[in-house]
Amino acid sequence: MRKIIFGNWKSNKSKNQLKSWFQEFRDSLSGLVFSSIEPVIAPPFVLLDPVEEALKNSGVSLGIQDISAYPAGSYTGAISVHNVNGFAVKYALVGHSERRKYFHEDATSIAQKVTQLLTDKITPIVCVEPETIQETANAISTESLSSCIVAYEPSAAIGSGKNAALQEVKDFKAEVIRLFGHVPYLYGGSVDEKNIAQYLLVTDGVIIGTASLDARQFVSTLKTAQGEKPIGS
């Protein structure tokens, strides 16, 4: 399996900023072919269409940052799996700590989101940390657990520049295997081009917030991940 490098744009970027971002992205890539990594970009929902268009034939997959816990219907303001039908969305974050903190998401709604995504064959990337993994796994149906990807996303490491120690990331994997089985395992929290290589040794990929916002920085992180340009060379 190629290593997933998931760029989570969060609530950043507007339609007007896309053109220059993708121009810089393409220029910096300079024809790089992704052989050992699978880059993913997860824009805000309103930018899915132009981002999908810009990513055509680029080898970069499309992701989303959340999904409604409900199907199509009378749920004002929510984006359901039905609404993203027709887009080539491959992965969706679920239960990111920012969703839990600012939008009061709990294990029950996270489990509903996992169910919704799987009905549409979008792979859920369930974000957990020590305080939330047990109740999250308990809420998800047994048959769905093995269809998830699990991301270790310690809140203290997110957006802080304080990326988690490698040993901590390694250790948490045992907890993931205990509760979810042998599912793909990602790490997220202040990952950048300087620290990404070590995490890829012990995970199936990473989630990158801040360092995915600048196209050049994202590309240089992708290149390091693929071993094209080792740090210090």
Ligand code: PGA
């Ligand atoms: P960060 O965000 O890279 O800015 O720490 C990571 C995340 O929220 O997954």
